[in-house]
Amino acid sequence: MLNESKKQVLFSEFTPGFGISLALEKSKKDIIDIVIESKLRGRGGAGFPTGYKWKSSANAKKTPKYVVCNADEGEPGTFKDRILLSEHPEKLFEGMAICGYAIGSNHGIVYLRGEYRYLLKPLLKVLERLRKTHYLGKNILNSNFEFDIEIYLGSGAYICGEETALIESLEGQRGEARNKPPFPTEEGYLGKPTVVNNVETFSYIPYIINKGAEWFKEMGTEKSKGSKLFSISGDVKYPGVYELPMGSTVKEILELVGARDTKAVQVGGASGVCISKKEFDKPLAFESLPPGGSIIVFDQSRDMLKVLKNFMEFFVEESCGQCTPCREGNFRLLEAVEKLERGECSINYLKTLRDLAETMKFTSKCGLGQTSPNAFLSIINNFKGEILARPKKPAENNSKAG
């Protein structure tokens, strides 16, 4: 019942053609205006206004143009896109086709993470069915609009979820982020205008076209409209994907999923922030706690330093290594966590590391290094009591460190 009562948008009724049949009757400009008007913001985490991305690509002169779906869902604790891809792929594909129509592109690409390769075959079957029923391919629904979708696989690199690294990967390169500008909407895949949106973002499009911008805006907060999928896991009774209005508070969510004795909540995955009880009243919205989509719950029994260590190990491994702040910075932060673990970290050194973390946020080339210090800073700040000044550990436990 818990899930049933929360079917707001993405899990509500849908049949192929729901949005695109109406979209094809409208002008391209109208479609973009509706998406802008809906105030839909990117659901991958960064929250860029989707309509403006589309508009920029639509106005770009170069051709051909590309519509790319970012299905490289690698943020720890995030699995909402997996549910959309396995249970509702028609919504995504239709959203991509509508985008193609709006920006003047015939070519869609889904970049599916290698870890989700078991979804490839079912997705290819859905694409085949949509072609046969004229929702994809030439002359979609007897119009003269043509659009088709290919699926590319990733090969196990978190960084490829960053849109320019994703494009590099699509081009057969190492997944290293590019400098912006130029933005992908002007020079993306193969140097051509490219819209890159998250799976969830595209999936809202058919609904927005069908029901209108005003309907979408009824949900959410002033700056974060609509609903949002949350992947909720950790120490909760009912883990899973929930669709909730933007602006839901952490407390409401914890009650919904049956979390008890909660000590901490990691909001937005490893690159998000870790909050303690005093912030549970905060709403999840772009202007407050950025709702990347992942909520990881920790109860009183968890050691927050261990949690932090796991996150830092993740970033050290997943940093692509091209820029120094991220490559060296994450390594140093992990080293500090290991020192804290052994009770060997001075408070003074920790101050230096805070500066380092701020420097990483400011100077890293892409989102990975700009956000990886978040967990470090928030856990060190919010859980000082249990983290600082631990007793020194005996030598046999030190074998792995240093």
Next chain:
Amino acid sequence: MFKYQEEILAGEVTAVVNKYERKRENLLRILQDLNDKTHYLTENILQEVAKNLSISPSEVYGVATFYSFINTTPKGKYVIRICRTIVCDLKGKDKIVNTIENELGIKVGETTKDGKFTLEYTNCMGMCNQGPAMLVDNDIYFNLDPEKVVEIIEQYARGDKDNVE
């Protein structure tokens, strides 16, 4: 079909490169296909790819080694990847790793003597609501416990999974 890398001939590399229209931008897809065929890419294979695309072997090597699912060192017939990221960690991935290590007599990062299994860690695979989770090649397994994981590995050891398409 699984093949040992020694059997891969230059002709097969060319066939895969041709399948992808001999385009540089398809390098990752070419490497993915070859990786499926051989389970790991030798320097010879990488050089053959470079020759076919008329690019430097170091460029091919750079791309191949960037991606953790492209293997450039020998691997077992089946690669077991255990999720070590936070939620699977909270849900007891250590028990799963320990069980597999005991069962196969190898440590994480090693391959069994018979060349059947390689055990590795991987980062979040998006099964956080059903952890601990693991991949065996492309197949996903979740809600694992020690008994379940042994059963799964036995199925692979017996070859039960080989003809399932």
